[in-house]
Amino acid sequence: MKSLQKAAEVVGVVSWGRAPNNSGSYNSWPHKTGFFRDGDRVLAMANLAVEDFLIAAKLFGIYWWFKTASHAAEQSARYYVLSHRDGYASIAAMLKQHEAALNFTCV
Structure with a gap:
């Protein structure tokens, strides 16, 4: 603090x-x-509070076992990436909606 x-x-x-x-x-x-x-609406409130600054979110790349059917690593990280849903895309879309930058690690 x-x-x-x-x-x-x-x-x-x-x-x-x-x-x-x-x-x-x-x-x-x-x-x-x-x-x-x-x-x-945490991002919306943050944008109001710091209106002249860009908000950024760090998204950790939990990519091991990404090509497996279970997506065990992503599931454990609660990204909920299943064979029919890409959790990374939904997070990126939400950040874009709030004009927040995405810092994706492990790329």
Whole structure:
């Protein structure tokens, strides 16, 4: 939090250095908070908060066993990549909808 507060001061927007008031605490279950509840529009809210900056998301490439029918690695990472659904594409489409950049690792 200290690092976040310092970075916010550097860019001149002190409010960016504070956690949302409905995000819970370190040990909170995400679904028990207002910020991370199902259906929340986290990217849309982030874009409103930092309107002059590009939001980026890092998506880890869980590619081992990608060509197998089970897609065990992707399933374990909860990307839900099945033979009929590419989880990476749906994540990329969602980021594009919110004009967020995609940082795809392991390429």
